[in-house]
Amino acid sequence: MDAVTADSLIEVTPKGRQLAPIRLLEIVVLALAVATPVATFLFVRNFSHQVFNPGVAASLLLANLLPYVALIVLIGRRIAIHRAAKSALAGGGRLHVRLVAVFTLMASIPIVLTVIAASVMFQSGVQLWGSERARNAFDATTDLAKEGRGLVAQRWATEARTMVDDLTGDFPKIPVNSQAFQSSLLQQLYYRSFDQAVVFRVVGGKQVEAMYAWEAPPAKTFAARVSGQVLNLLKDEQSYTNFDAEKQWVVTPLDRSQNIFLYVANSVNVDFMNRQNSGADRIVAEFNALQARSRALQLQFNAVLFGVALLIVSIATWIALAVADRLVKPVEQLVTAARRVAGGDLAARVDIPQTGDEISTLGDAFNGMTERLEQQTGALRTANAQLESRRVLIEAVMSGVSAGVISIDAQRNVRLINESAIELLHQGEQELVGHPLAELAPELNDLLDTGDREAVIQLGTGGDARTLAVKVTSDEAGQVLTFDDITQQLNDQRRAAWSDVARRIAHEIKNPLTPIQLAAERLKRRYGKKIEPEDGTFAQLTDTIVRQVGDLRRMVDEFSSFARMPKPMFRQESLLDIARQAMFLHEVAHPTVHFEMHAPDPAPGLICDRRQIGQAFTNIVKNAVEAIEARGEGEALPQGQVVMTISPEEGGRITLTLADNGIGLPVERDRIVEPYMTTRSRGTGLGLAIVKKIVEEHFGTIAFSDRPGGGTLVTICFDTDQLAEMVSAPEGEGGEEPRPAVLTRSGSGKA
Structure with missing residues (x-):
């Protein structure tokens, strides 16, 4: 029944068919509360007058207790529902009713169990009182109390007979007047705790004559105690024992042949013995009365337990209602205030008594929260x-600014972009906020991956190529990129630099070109037939001089005419032949330097301007030889070595590396490709600048680093796919400005 009641109480269903089980339960409990006492009365009346065993008594109590406990719980539920109906909380007062149900059940279940346990224990005690074993124990106790006097008399009679045996053993004929006999008698009295003794003789069958006495009683008392009736009994008995208000005495024959008897007596607590006997009788009488009332006591005790249990359950229900009210009312206030806050009233507060418990703490926390919300909302509106x-x-x-500005969040999504950035990135009119930066400008996204704060990047290719100077700053929410288009600025700087270079070349080189060419041709005509025909070195050298002079003349004429590098003429060339030609010139001029060439078979081709690429290779080989010569002379120095390696890479790229064991890179390595930057006394500072320009126009990159073991390592990488596009481009597009190369420098050089 408890389980059913608990489920019904916890599930509050105020409407519809779901209410029927609760109403049905209430009717059943009420009917049981009326029927159970009637059935119990009829059962008890027809049970004769026997004492109930513990199981029957506890079952009767439980059968009557459960319906009334359930009835009290249901009444508490009704009261809780009535109170919850006045609440502003939604849910039909479920919290209120559940609290009452839980508290009431928590109190009812232990009370019912305790009452049943107490009833079982009491009924077990009553059953024990009325058992045959208990009656036998009481009867045995009474008999023992009554037999105690006889046992005491028997003990003293035995002592007296033993005393007579001792005396007759020492004195076969009783010499009463003998000092020794009297002394022995006194010792026996002392050892056996007798305080009176009389040795007497019976004369004529009735007359008593005292022969010896010690602490003898008065003659009248003695005569009463040793009467003729006593003497007649002693004819057949070994001793006679009796007691009065003062003494307990024993009379026993000492010498029957001479009719001599011994009287001994000692003091006893006769009142105690009488009280003991009467107490035993009284206990037996009370036990009989209690046994007769056992059934009534069982019913009375169960009735008391029944009343106490109902009282405690009622008090627990009342306390549960009070506690539920105490808990639910603050919650109701909090819900009302929360609804006001949800409606926009941030001034809502709850008024909960400051009792210092969790409820008041919750109220204080809510008030503090709404106060802070009100303050923060005002601050947010202002902000x-x-x-x-x-x-x-x-x-x-x-x-209004010309620079492009892009603000991105931590995930690199665009938060803000201005019109200048949209124009520089050629994004059109579509909405760009929220788009990933990698979709708008992959180059800018790659720059963020490097971690650089300032950089110059290249956007687009061919005629759409643009050079941007980018600056990256960080804020709390992400990063801000600002960039300007410096393409025209770089072109202007480049034109100005090459104009200056053109003027110097025209001044320094143009005048000696004609005499050099004429001298080479004259040497060939005059000495060509005198040198052995098998040795083609002389002819190759003179042809090289004439060809190089022609190249220089064309370059000077081009610089002078247009103040810039000649436009490259792209066609398929053998990169290995160009590299060998560049190394051959210096191999002949510097026989002490060891030159090596490594290339795959077959060697890869390259779409390029043969003249410009040959000029670039010649320049870097020349720099390598000069770096070796700058070491000086000495036996400890290893032989100078220049190694050129050509290797194709994945992704349509070709890499050329040139390694030397010279003095290495200078300290100012970051400026070695700038015009007029040189560390040699006779250098012009234009060689590497021209090399860098040539490599850039061939869509390549050039990098300088330290060679392991000493020296310099130059790495040039060409993009063959972009070079192929230059060949297939329509007329007039092949000479457009290519993207600038990425220049890398690493390692530490020597001055």
């Missing part, structure tokens, strides 16, 4: 107004 005005100002400023 939003300021942010709005600042946003308008920023948009006005950003729309």
